[in-house]
Structure formats: structure tokens, C-alpha cells
Amino acid sequence: MLKLRLKRIGRKRQPSYRLVIMPSERRRNGRAIEQVGYYSPITKEVHFKVEKIIYWLKVGAQPTQTVANLLKKGKIIQK
Incomplete structure (x- = not known):
């Protein structure tokens, strides 16, 4: 099953995340099919490629719960 989930990047204590498409069986930081966004919890910066998402x-x-919350805040999905 394909998942829309966060992949951690950045240094220790300075996390930032890429929003990626990858099979659910792969590791969190494994090879992704496609990168469709970016999220930085420290600066609250969010970038989405809406058409791709x-x-x-x-x-x-299927989005993970955290990704679903980000997409709701960005008004990309409604639920």
C-alpha cells in the first residue's frame, strides 16, 4: 500500500521533514517514489505540490495521521 508520509531530514534537534510517497513496508528514511512537499516544525514553514498530492x-x-492533519490545515483535504 502506498503511503503519503513524512521523511525526516535535518540535523540533531533541528528537524525538518519531506512529504513523500512510498510503500508502507519501507523504512521511514528509505527510498521514496516522489517528494511532494516540505514541512519544518520549528519555523512552521509548509510547502505542498498540491496537484501531485x-x-x-x-x-x-493513504496519508498518515500527521500528514492528514497538515493537509487539513492547508485546506487540501476536508474531513
């Missing part, structure tokens, strides 16, 4: 959701990718 909508495409992958239509194809059947």
Missing part, C-alpha cells in the same frame, strides 16, 4: 490521493495513497 491530489493525484496520489486519487490513485489510492
Whole structure:
């Protein structure tokens, strides 16, 4: 199953995350199929490639709970 989830990047105590599409069986920092966004919890900076996210959701990718919350705040999905 494809998941829309966060992949951690950045230094120790300075996390930032990439929003990626990857199979749920792969490790958190494993090879992703595609990068579709960026999130920095320290600066609250968020960038989404909206068209790509909508495409992958239509194809059947499931967002994790944290990603779903970010997408709701960005008004990309409603639930």
C-alpha cells in the first residue's frame, strides 16, 4: 500500500521533514517514489505540490495521521 508520509531530514534537534510517497513496508528514511512537499516544525514553514498530492490521493495513497492533519490545515483535504 502506498503511503503519503513524512521523511525526516535535518540535523540533531533541528528537524525538518519531506512529504513523500512510498510503500508502507519501507523504512521511514528509505527510498521514496516522489517528494511532494516540505514541512519544518520549528519555523512552521509548509510547502505542498498540491496537484501531485491530489493525484496520489486519487490513485489510492493513504496519508498518515500527521500528514492528514497538515493537509487539513492547508485546506487540501476536508474531513
